[in-house]
Amino acid sequence: MSVTLYVPRDAVALGLGANKVARALFASAERRGLDVTIVRTGSRGLFWLEPMVEVGTPEGRVAYGPVTVKDVDALLDAGLATGGDHPLRLGDPEKIPYLARQQRLTFHRCGVVDPVSVDDYRTHGGYRGLEAALRLDAEGIVAAVRDSGLRGRGGAGFPAGIKWNTVMLAKADQKYVVCNADEGDSGTFADRMMMEGDPFNLIEGMTIAGMATGATRGYIYLRSEYPQAFATLKEAIANGVTAGVLGDNILGSGKSFHLEVRLGAGAYICGEETSLLESLEGKRGIVRAKPPIPALKGFLGKPTLVNNVMTFTAVPWILENGARAYADYGMGRSLGTLPIQLAGNVKHGGLIEMAFGITLRQVIEDFGGGTRSGRPVRAVQVGGPLGAYFPDHLLDTPLDYEAMAAKKGLVGHGGIVVFDDTVDMAAQARFAFEFCATESCGKCTPCRIGATRGVETMDKVIAGIRPEANLKLVEDLCEVMTDGSLCAMGGLTPMPVMSALTHFPEDFRRASDLPAAAE
Amino acid sequence: MARHEPWSAERATGIIAGHTHLEGATLPILHALQETFGYVDSGAVPLIADALNLSRAEVHGCITFYHDFRAHPAGRHEVKLCRAEACQAMGSDELHREILGRLGCGWHETTADGGATVEPVYCLGLCANGPAALVDGEPVAHLTADALEAALAEVRQ
Ligand SMILES: Cc1cc2nc3c(=O)[nH]c(=O)nc-3n(C[C@H](O)[C@H](O)[C@H](O)COP(=O)(O)O)c2cc1C
Ligand code: SF4
Ligand code: FES
Numbered sequence: 136m137s138v139t140l141y142v143p144r145d146a147v148a149l150g151l152g153a154n155k156v157a158r159a160l161f162a163s164a165e166r167r168g169l170d171v172t173i174v175r176t177g178s179r180g181l182f183w184l185e186p187m188v189e190v191g192t193p194e195g196r197v198a199y200g201p202v203t204v205k206d207v208d209a210l211l212d213a214g215l216a217t218g219g220d221h222p223l224r225l226g227d228p229e230k231i232p233y234l235a236r237q238q239r240l241t242f243h244r245c246g247v248v249d250p251v252s253v254d255d256y257r258t259h260g261g262y263r264g265l266e267a268a269l270r271l272d273a274e275g276i277v278a279a280v281r282d283s284g285l286r287g288r289g290g291a292g293f294p295a296g297i298k299w300n301t302v303m304l305a306k307a308d309q310k311y312v313v314c315n316a317d318e319g320d321s322g323t324f325a326d327r328m329m330m331e332g333d334p335f336n337l338i339e340g341m342t343i344a345g346m347a348t349g350a351t352r353g354y355i356y357l358r359s360e361y362p363q364a365f366a367t368l369k370e371a372i373a374n375g376v377t378a379g380v381l382g383d384n385i386l387g388s389g390k391s392f393h394l395e396v397r398l399g400a401g402a403y404i405c406g407e408e409t410s411l412l413e414s415l416e417g418k419r420g421i422v423r424a425k426p427p428i429p430a431l432k433g434f435l436g437k438p439t440l441v442n443n444v445m446t447f448t449a450v451p452w453i454l455e456n457g458a459r460a461y462a463d464y465g466m467g468r469s470l471g472t473l474p475i476q477l478a479g480n481v482k483h484g485g486l487i488e489m490a491f492g493i494t495l496r497q498v499i500e501d502f503g504g505g506t507r508s509g510r511p512v513r514a515v516q517v518g519g520p521l522g523a524y525f526p527d528h529l530l531d532t533p534l535d536y537e538a539m540a541a542k543k544g545l546v547g548h549g550g551i552v553v554f555d556d557t558v559d560m561a562a563q564a565r566f567a568f569e570f571c572a573t574e575s576c577g578k579c580t581p582c583r584i585g586a587t588r589g590v591e592t593m594d595k596v597i598a599g600i601r602p603e604a605n606l607k608l609v610e611d612l613c614e615v616m617t618d619g620s621l622c623a624m625g626g627l628t629p630m631p632v633m634s635a636l637t638h639f640p641e642d643f644r645r646a647s648d649l650p651a652a653a654e
Numbered sequence: 655m656a657r658h659e660p661w662s663a664e665r666a667t668g669i670i671a672g673h674t675h676l677e678g679a680t681l682p683i684l685h686a687l688q689e690t691f692g693y694v695d696s697g698a699v700p701l702i703a704d705a706l707n708l709s710r711a712e713v714h715g716c717i718t719f720y721h722d723f724r725a726h727p728a729g730r731h732e733v734k735l736c737r738a739e740a741c742q743a744m745g746s747d748e749l750h751r752e753i754l755g756r757l758g759c760g761w762h763e764t765t766a767d768g769g770a771t772v773e774p775v776y777c778l779g780l781c782a783n784g785p786a787a788l789v790d791g792e793p794v795a796h797l798t799a800d801a802l803e804a805a806l807a808e809v810r811q
Contacts, residue, residue, distance in 0.1 A: 146778070146779060146780060146793045147780050147782065147783050147793070147795055149792065149793050150780055150783060150786065150793035150794050150795030150796075151783065151795050151796065182782040182783055183782075183783075185783075318777075318779065319776065319777065320777065321738030321739040321740050321741075321776065321777045321781060322738075322739060322740045322777075322781045323777070323779070323781070324779035324780070324781055324782070326779075327779040359685075359722055360734070360775055360777065360778050360779065360788070361778075361779060362788075362791040363793070397678075397681065397682065398681065398682070398685055399681070399720075400681055400684070400685070400720035400721070400722035400723060401720055401721035401722035401775065402719065402720050402721060403776060414681065415678050415681075416677075416678040417678035417679060417680030417681060417706070417708075417716065418678075418680070418712070418716060419715050419716055419719035420719060420720070421719075434677075434678075435677065435678075476781070476782070477782065478740040478743075478781035478782040478784070479739070479740040479743035479744065479781065479782075479784070480743040480744055481782070484781070484782025484783065485782055507744070516739055520738065520739060520776075550740075550781070552739050552740045552743055552781070553743060554743045555743070558743070563739070563742075566739070566742070570738075570776065573776075574776070
């Protein structure tokens, strides 16, 4: 009898030895004369349990984890192949509370399917969204996206339907669909997981976008820090063309959509959409002034729809299940689900897809189980390096674009980074400036010069040199950067800086009793 | 064992020609050159400029804008260490001091034996399992100085 084992090839699982585990499982099974097939899946996002190995049994899948090479023989001795008992046995993975409590609309296949198999994708419900889209005209698809309330998941939260409509109405000989897969924010990995674990969901979403806007060509702009995602996407795209779900005459519809994946080259600013387009054109990734907006004048001057990976991957579900079904999730003007990424100093970090409205505290305590170090949580940065640091008393803020903004924070790409009480918030504020100085595109003065001045000034504060006067200067710099920067890189760097200063002032005045003569 | 070929203008011309049909071919060309030679030789600039009908200044400007591209040969292996916030929360700053101390080199530098070049990066998407690194493109989670030595020993084999 043949046994199917599922071993993730997600980058985290690989980083924890999944390839070695897969090889050991195969070798050990062979020695026992056991006929095994190993399917390399993505991850379900329960990262403290990776590598999590699953086995297909007549009663469904049974998971074990975290599995190391030295557990392999004991696991097979214990009857892993038939779901046998063992201390690492986790049972039905979908009943693990961390997963069972989630609302997985976008991620329901990730970690389950063979990421590069069109057949497996379709067996698990894939391409029903595109089939539904092909029964509609362009207006009908755009209406579905609009009525779902879907807002861009890349950070700014701009309504997707409005953008799709603009590109649809634009007149041009060639239009483009571009996926922003630059995912530069620290603490975020949802895009990566999706591209490694269920790339056809992205491909399907982009194909639907092509049908809706009349774009026949698409690009995925992927950051170079994700070599595994790059390989998986290329393989998936090639398989998609062979299977007739990409390229010419998609699913026999007479419509065509050609997709290519392109690598960035280690520049955070290339996540900003106009900078990304410059980079895709082969230039320095310098931000363009808007208008014109990319929807009208984008890649090579043509109308271009730019959306984040999570925005595109929400679309197949919406087309399959209806706009209303999607809009039933969420709160206020933040509708649908948010793939939350819990990271940093946390016991149970991972991917948590939930309707908007869950509070930060629920995420950190109910899912995260507190810090990995076991020390108290002190600060939580939400929304990447341009997001605010929140203290304990703000952790009851719900994840919702407007509610976070009301607390001078942002949802961003949904990344939550937990710090324990050993964190030095003055150092974090300094880092925010340093990061901006390193990654600024250099086009405008407030950001290019301001960030460098910020580092210098924070160094003085940290050294105890006239801290009050220098903190005043930091505040002035932040004001100039907020008001005078061309894009959100310079415009939002003050958010981590000022939130650290506002909520953790004690860290900025540690050395303030040094004599002023130290200058 | 050397991972990279020595610079050759002829070989570079062939690589460039293989990419000119792409829309916006500069980055794919630069990546291909760096993958082959380990860096982008200054001799590639006029070749790319000619092939893509760009000025040399534009090509040079592009190469220098991106953190990934280097103008000089690097070590045999490449270590990328994540310096971003989620890894900081797990003590990456201190760990990096230890690692750079053991390797005897600084950021962007190569160890004395030419074995490895160390580059800082901002996030590898392994943020729930930091500190994190990439060694010749292979991820390492829950990084320690010993784990990095082991990973380097493995790629050196
Ligand atoms: C400095 C900066 C970095 C950004 N990085 C990303 C990124 O990595 N991924 C992303 O999807 N959007 C990023 N954005 C937002 C994009 O500019 C743009 O809003 C987004 O791609 C639009 O897609 P969406 O509407 O689907 O979110 C960034 C913006 C700025 C200002
Ligand atoms: S704010 Fe910074 S990154 Fe944005 S355009 Fe200005 S210099 Fe470039
Ligand atoms: S912050 Fe280090 S891997 Fe993301």
